[in-house]
Amino acid sequence: MxxxxxxxxxxxxxxxxxxxxxxxxxxxxxxxxxxxxxxxxxxxxxxxxxxxxxxxxxxxxxxxxxLGRPHEEGQVDSGKFLEAVRPVLALAVGKPLKVEVLATATIAPPRPEVDLALLDLTAGARGLPPGQPPLLRLDGSAIEVNWPAPEGALEALAELGLQASSQDGATRIVLG
The missing domain is CATH 1.10.287 (Helix Hairpins)
Incomplete structure (x- = not known):
């Protein structure tokens, strides 16, 4: 079975x-x-x-x-990657998620693992004050969010080989 x-x-x-x-x-x-x-x-x-x-x-x-598909890796434009994962991130944030795309780059994220790790990261947005909307900004291969990473999220991203840091209430992840 x-x-x-x-x-x-x-x-x-x-x-x-x-x-x-x-x-x-x-x-x-x-x-x-x-x-x-x-x-x-x-x-x-x-x-x-x-x-x-x-x-x-x-x-x-x-x-x-x-999120349920088998592991795959391949090159993709970071803007297309973000657009593909954005709907579930916005749903998980629980508030309207503002997305800004400053620039895109070619990345090769291991999927669906990175999608799931970013989903874990959204839990931090729930702690934002009522007047501060969640913001996700894509700049090339880097994603920046205006909330701190919840416990375990940075470690999960690092296990996937991604650079991730959280400071001054914001989090930055380099996708490739």
Whole structure:
């Protein structure tokens, strides 16, 4: 009998493929109907909201399913990496997460391990004062957040071979 995590990891890639197919049909049909309506019409506005919701739902589910996929490494643009993991990070933060991209770079993060370690890092954002929104800034291969790393988060990132430090209430991680 196989263990559940291994079985779930084996389903992650086919599940993501199936979800992509379903979203493609949904979005294509919504876009086709929207194209037949005058932009100022109330139903066109409603369809626009539905399309935006479908896109956001697709990004969230794609990011979530990536967490269960088997280990993989490959080069990726840091901006594309951040956009892929952002939906689950924003959900885990529990508050609106502001993201700034100053520059991007080519990185090769071990995935899904880095995604999960960044998810652990988001727990620190819950301690921010009410008037201070969480901020994540990407500058090339470095991610900076405006909250301290929770206990164990820096060690988990270091175990993955990443440079990570936390000082003055902020945390910096170099992805590659």
């Amino acid at each position: 196989t263990d559940a995590p291994a079985r779930l990891a084996g389903l992650a890639r086919p599940m993501q493929h199936a979800m992509n197919n379903l979203y493609m049909v949904l979005q294509a049909n919504l876009e086709a109907v929207q194209a037949t309506l005058p932009p100022e019409e109330r139903n066109a506005v409603r369809l626009g909201r539905a399309l935006q919701g479908a896109r956001e739902m697709e990004a969230l589910i794609r990011a979530y399913l990536r």
